[in-house]
Amino acid sequence: MDCMATAGPQETITAREAGLISCENCGTLAPMGSPVCARCEAALHSRRPNSAQRVWAWWLAGVICYIPANLYPMLLTNTFGRVSEGTIIGGAIELFEYGAWFVAVVVIVASVFIPVAKFVVIAVLMLGVRYGSTLSAHRRMQLYEITEFIGRWSMIDVFVVAILTALVQLGFIASINPGPAAVAFALSVVFTMLAAQSFDPRLIWDTLEEPQARAQS
Amino acid sequence: MLTRHPIAENLDSLIACRSCDLLLDRVIPPPGKVARCPRCHHVLISNKRNVIDNTLAGAVSTAILMIAAILFPFIALDEAGLHRDASVMDAVGAFAEGWSAPLTIAVAAFIVVIPVTRATALIYALLPLRLGRRPASGAARSFRLAMALKPWSMAEIFIVGVAVALVKVTDLADVSLGPAFWAFSALIVVVVFENSTLCEWTVWRLLDPKRR
Numbered sequence: 001m002d003c004m005a006t007a008g009p010q011e012t013i014t015a016r017e018a019g020l021i022s023c024e025n026c027g028t029l030a031p032m033g034s035p036v037c038a039r040c041e042a043a044l045h046s047r048r049p050n051s052a053q054r055v056w057a058w059w060l061a062g063v064i065c066y067i068p069a070n071l072y073p074m075l076l077t078n079t080f081g082r083v084s085e086g087t088i089i090g091g092a093i094e095l096f097e098y099g100a101w102f103v104a105v106v107v108i109v110a111s112v113f114i115p116v117a118k119f120v121v122i123a124v125l126m127l128g129v130r131y132g133s134t135l136s137a138h139r140r141m142q143l144y145e146i147t148e149f150i151g152r153w154s155m156i157d158v159f160v161v162a163i164l165t166a167l168v169q170l171g172f173i174a175s176i177n178p179g180p181a182a183v184a185f186a187l188s189v190v191f192t193m194l195a196a197q198s199f200d201p202r203l204i205w206d207t208l209e210e211p212q213a214r215a216q217s
Numbered sequence: 218m219l220t221r222h223p224i225a226e227n228l229d230s231l232i233a234c235r236s237c238d239l240l241l242d243r244v245i246p247p248p249g250k251v252a253r254c255p256r257c258h259h260v261l262i263s264n265k266r267n268v269i270d271n272t273l274a275g276a277v278s279t280a281i282l283m284i285a286a287i288l289f290p291f292i293a294l295d296e297a298g299l300h301r302d303a304s305v306m307d308a309v310g311a312f313a314e315g316w317s318a319p320l321t322i323a324v325a326a327f328i329v330v331i332p333v334t335r336a337t338a339l340i341y342a343l344l345p346l347r348l349g350r351r352p353a354s355g356a357a358r359s360f361r362l363a364m365a366l367k368p369w370s371m372a373e374i375f376i377v378g379v380a381v382a383l384v385k386v387t388d389l390a391d392v393s394l395g396p397a398f399w400a401f402s403a404l405i406v407v408v409v410f411e412n413s414t415l416c417e418w419t420v421w422r423l424l425d426p427k428r429r
Contacts, residue, residue: 012256015233015240022233025361026421029228039425040357046238095385103384106377141236141257152368155327159371159378160385162324165311166303167294167386174296174389183317190323193368205237205257 014205021046048200052126058195059122065188066115073179074161080172085179088112088157110156111185118154118192121147122199129203140204148196154189158182234259263416269347269423275411276339282400282407283333283372289396292379296390305329305397308375327371332404335370338363342424352424360420367412373405 015022019032025042034044048054073085086094088111095104121143127133128140135143161182168176232243236259243262246252251263265271286305294301309329312320342360345353353359379398386392 013240014238016238018240020228020231020233020240022235022238024235025364026357027232027235027418028421029231029233039421040361042361091385098384098388100384103381106381137237138257141259148368152371153374153377155371155374156378156381158320158324159308159328159375160382162308162311163292163303163379163382164385166307167292167301167382167392168389169301170294170296170299170390173299178312178317178320180316182312183320186320186323197368201236201257202238205239 012208014202016046024048047202047206048198051198051200051203052129054198055122055126055195058191058198059119059126062115062188062191062195063119065184065191066119067184069181069185069188072181072184074157074181074185075164076177076179077168078175078177080174087181088185091157107157107160110154114150114154115188115192118147118151118196122192122195125199125204129207132207137204137208141201144196144199144201144204151189151193151196154192155186158186158189232261234261262418265414265416265419268414268416268419269343271414272339272411272420273343273347275407275414276336276343278407279332279336279404279411280340282404283329283336285400286397286404287329289400291395291397291401292383293393293395294386294390295393302395305401327369328375331366331370332372332408335363335366338366343420346423357424360424364417370408372401373408376401376405 015029016032020029021032021034021044022029023037023040023042023044026037026040028037028039030037030044032046036042037044070088072087074088074091075086077084077086088107092104092107092111095101095107124133124135125140125144128135133140161178164176165178168174230243231240233240234254234257237254237257239254239256241254241261244252245262246264248264248266252261253259254261289304290302291304291308293303305328309325310321312318312324338359341353342356342363345351345356379401383392
């Protein structure tokens with residue numbers, strides 16, 4: 001099925017070791033030191049500048065926002081004058097009680113499992129780059145790709161709140177309004193997406209490179 | 218500036234893996250096949266057939282479906298003689314009151330503005346190529362924008378959110394789905410199709426000023 005590209009002139013030489021920068025955007029190669037890509041005009045970097053600082057900054061912001069997102073209510077439901085507050089977990093438990101277990105699982109996965117897994121994976125990747133890791137580079141690469149792909153799906157719960165708020169406005173009978181957790185949760189998802197995007201996957205493989213080449217850039 | 222490695226003389230015959238930076242001989246796979254990095258297995262080039270046609274088709278469909286999704290009613294709710302309609306714009310405006318107002322802008326961006334911007338940018342970058350003309354000025358920037366916005370375009374996530382919301386509401390009241398709901402559902406199919414037919418590397422090669 002898949003057709004592998006042949007290995008380069010030498011078995012494992014990276015673009016950086018060859019004195020080249022590969023444009024992250026369009027893949028064009030340029031000599032080290034070129035500021036801008038000749039093809040797509042994007043800024044060129046052999047490795048994303050300050051990747052570690054950016055990742056940790058967004059990661060921390062995401063973790064901090066995730067705390068109020070779970071403590072405060074996501075939904076304020078008003079039925080016949082009685083207001084009930086629903087947190088993320090509370091909402092999922094309610095769905096379980098209705099018997100809507102499939103949807104409950106979707107909510108739990110999107111709002112709890114994915115965000116927490118993302119925090120852990122990003123931290124594992126960053127610590128692995130800094131201190132080495134018992135996980136193989138391949139395994140870490142898979143973790144990174146899954147994290148990047150799946151992170152945006154956490155936004156489901158924010159959209160659920162948006163739709164319920166727009167729809168359920170039946171005056172005294174029933175009305176639903178967003179709680180503070182909706183904002184905190186949306187911010188947490190955005191920050192974690194930015195953390196994952198700031199991570200440079202090439203750092204995973206750089207530890208396998210000659211130390212001398214690493215010193216060059 | 219650092220000295221160039223002797224192998225770096227003919228850059229057009231080489232490709233570096235975007236994921237692990239491994240330098241490789243550039244081998245364009247036969248149509249329908251994929252070239253992967255031998256070290257990290259990241260896709261280097263997926264030689265899809267009709268990349269431009271399919272991507273343009275996806276972008277034009279997105280634009281049309283989005284207009285339908287905004288204009289037509291999305292969902293309606295009936296309970297005890299009370300009727301409530303919600304359009305996509307109502308969902309966007311759900312957070313408009315009070316301190317959650319900035320979230321309205323974000324939701325509007327995620328489900329309407331960014332998908333439309335992406336579609337427009339793709340059409341602008343690719344339509345001249347389809348018509349056999351030179352790429353428009355700014356085509357590269359426009360395609361770059363479309364790619365950068367990709368993770369932030371969340372129309373398909375929105376529709377899953379709607380499905381979850383429907384389950385929560387159905388025992389509370391009668392829910393009916395409007396044309397906009399089906400337009401949005403069709404949008405997911407288009408997005409999935411578009412993502413599976415787009416090979417960035419191929420488009421960049423076609424956009425390259427040196428090739429023209």
